[in-house]
Amino acid sequence: MTNSYPADARLRVxxxxxxxxxxxxxxxxxxxxxxxxxxAVAAMPDLHPGHKGPVGCAxxxxxxxxxxxxxTDIGCGMTLWRLGGLLRxxxxxxxxxxxxxxxxxxxxxxxxxxxAGVAADVAARHAAALGTVxxxxxxxxxxxxxxIIDAAACADAGVEPGALLLLVHSGSRxxxxxxxxxxxxxxxxxxPLEEGGAAYLADHDAAVRFARLNRAVLAExxxxxxxxxxxxxxxxxxxxxTVEDGRALHRKGxxxxxxxxxxxxxxxxxxxxxxxxxxDAPGALRSIAHGAGRKRDRASxxxxxxxxxxxxxxxxxxxxADARLAREEAPEAYKDIGQVIADLDAHGLxxxxxxxxxxxxxxxxxx
DNA sequence: ATGTTC
Numbered sequence: 001m002t003n004s005y006p007a008d009a010r011l012r013v014x015x016x017x018x019x020x021x022x023x024x025x026x027x028x029x030x031x032x033x034x035x036x037x038x039x040a041v042a043a044m045p046d047l048h049p050g051h052k053g054p055v056g057c058a059x060x061x062x063x064x065x066x067x068x069x070x071x072t073d074i075g076c077g078m079t080l081w082r083l084g085g086l087l088r089x090x091x092x093x094x095x096x097x098x099x100x101x102x103x104x105x106x107x108x109x110x111x112x113x114x115x116a117g118v119a120a121d122v123a124a125r126h127a128a129a130l131g132t133v134x135x136x137x138x139x140x141x142x143x144x145x146x147x148i149i150d151a152a153a154c155a156d157a158g159v160e161p162g163a164l165l166l167l168v169h170s171g172s173r174x175x176x177x178x179x180x181x182x183x184x185x186x187x188x189x190x191x192p193l194e195e196g197g198a199a200y201l202a203d204h205d206a207a208v209r210f211a212r213l214n215r216a217v218l219a220e221x222x223x224x225x226x227x228x229x230x231x232x233x234x235x236x237x238x239x240x241x242t243v244e245d246g247r248a249l250h251r252k253g254x255x256x257x258x259x260x261x262x263x264x265x266x267x268x269x270x271x272x273x274x275x276x277x278x279x280d281a282p283g284a285l286r287s288i289a290h291g292a293g294r295k296r297d298r299a300s301x302x303x304x305x306x307x308x309x310x311x312x313x314x315x316x317x318x319x320x321a322d323a324r325l326a327r328e329e330a331p332e333a334y335k336d337i338g339q340v341i342a343d344l345d346a347h348g349l350x351x352x353x354x355x356x357x358x359x360x361x362x363x364x365x366x367x
Numbered sequence: 368a369t370g371t372t373c
Binding site: 050051071072073074076128129134135136137138171172173174176177178239 | 371
């Protein structure tokens with residue numbers, strides 16, 4: 001059973017027949033193609049329905065900027081840090097107790113945020129959010145290199161089995177929604193660069209930098225709590241818009257593919273894959289999948305019919321004091337990351353380099 | 368996604 005995708009030469013779908021994509025997401029793709037100025041759309045194997053359009057796609061326009069494609073979480077993405085530690089020396093219980101404290105401290109002071117490059121007015125309103133995970137699918141996760149898949153690429157990158165890593169998924173917190181609200185636009189019409197698009201981009205770019213800084217503060221704090229040396233390695237946004245040669249490239253839940261290696265996480269009970277994208281893959285708009293993608297909407301995961309808690313498929317410890325969030329983010333809410341990676345590989349978008357195993361996941365310490 | 372959210 002396969003979906004029938006819109007017959008439109010501008011659309012490329014990088015998913016195999018065995019990757020289930022909801023009909024609602026396909027209908028949203030049709031609407032995306034009707035937005036003003038759309039030249040090309042690349043849909044990834046983790047495509048799923050979103051608020052104002054599908055999550056898991058890249059959209060190139062002739063210069064019209066569509067803020068509601070990027071949505072509220074401007075700059076959201078993944079940061080991967082190397083940790084100076086080895087799996088065989090790790091005490092998992094101790095790591096759990098350490099990461100439980102990630103929610104204890106507040107964010108930065110405005111002065112610290114300004115020193116880190118945040119504009120004074122933004123710092124005044126949002127510094128306290130720097131170093132906070134947020135909700136939804138965001139997390140901080142201690143991982144270990146589980147399996148080398150591409151030995152040469154791993155040797156190049158210094159990736160060795162049993163090495164500890166820190167993966168952070170977060171965004172611009174309340175700054176993103178503020179920026180979106182500050183630039184009103186008609187759905188589907190968007191903002192031409194000279195008619196509000198450039199002004200949106202300036203605020204948007206600040207939110208992208210803010211989100212990256214937030215991930216760095218989170219990683220630094222997590223490494224400190226774990227008592228391990230931490231070194232920044234990769235930072236890859238998957239929710240943003242870039243303008244080049246007068247064209248606007250939007251990514252909505254699609255990872256940037258021209259920054260080197262990319263961590264592609266599964267659910268919070270699955271492996272993460274480190275992949276090497278081909279930034280020139282035809283039709284992919286310099287993008288790849290950003291994760292497993294939701295299989296079930298949040299609402300359907302509540303209620304008695306769901307059958308309650310299941311064991312974590314890969315045995316990582318998940319710190320999440322919010323039971324409702326834990327249900328919405330349960331592993332069974334997500335697609336199979338192995339299939340997503342297989343689809344990326346089969347379509348020439350990315351090659352797997354290593355599999356990373358989650359050990360301890362921090363979602364939220366707040367009850 | 369959201370100093371969210373009935």
